[in-house]
Amino acid sequence: MIKKVENPLSKLVRGLIFSCIGVTLNTGIADQIVLAKSTNFQKCDIFAYVTNTDQQSLNVRSGASTNNKILGQIPINETVQVIGAVRYWVQITNASNGFKGTGWVFVPKLGLTTRGYGTNGVDIYTNTSQKRRKAGRIPANTAVKLLGCRGDWAQVEYQGVKGWLTREDQCGAALTSCS
Numbered sequence: 001m002i003k004k005v006e007n008p009l010s011k012l013v014r015g016l017i018f019s020c021i022g023v024t025l026n027t028g029i030a031d032q033i034v035l036a037k038s039t040n041f042q043k044c045d046i047f048a049y050v051t052n053t054d055q056q057s058l059n060v061r062s063g064a065s066t067n068n069k070i071l072g073q074i075p076i077n078e079t080v081q082v083i084g085a086v087r088y089w090v091q092i093t094n095a096s097n098g099f100k101g102t103g104w105v106f107v108p109k110l111g112l113t114t115r116g117y118g119t120n121g122v123d124i125y126t127n128t129s130q131k132r133r134k135a136g137r138i139p140a141n142t143a144v145k146l147l148g149c150r151g152d153w154a155q156v157e158y159q160g161v162k163g164w165l166t167r168e169d170q171c172g173a174a175l176t177s178c179s
Helices: 008-026 029-037
Strands: 042-050 057-061 070-075 079-086 089-093 102-106 110-114 122-125 134-138 143-150 153-158 161-165
Touching (some): 042 089, 042 143, 042 153, 070 102, 134 153, 134 161, 143 161
Antiparallel strands (some): 042 079, 042 110, 079 089, 089 102, 110 143, 122 161, 153 161
16 A cells, blocks of 8 residues: 655645635635625715614624624714615725724615705606606705615615615715705
């Protein structure tokens, strides 16, 4: 019987490969790669503010799930930049206070306020185009629930009516009028 002796270099390479795989899985990088390749991932460029009334602050996670590690927290009413969305989660960065960096938050914990000061309000649309049918009208300076985003459009809900709000009609700051 011949016993095969493994080369120490191949042991080292195999160990490094398994270590890299373990680090990738445990740090949430694998989740980010899967989300980026997902057809449901939407790039966004909007601002919103934390409306989480359940607690004093909002948890920021390493991925789009409550199973992901908590990276930090953002206090209520603080503004965040939303840069991506997957289902009920949005990827945020540039929090005005609290968490610094990029992470994921549960979208129902964020909101916007409408602009339209000095007008009869703002229109929301059935799709991300002003050429589409209007879904309704929201009074100026009114808080709305954020549902998602696509590009610089915010999907919102107000009094049971859902639609898309243009960038010009969004205010992502809770404590100012954005005028």
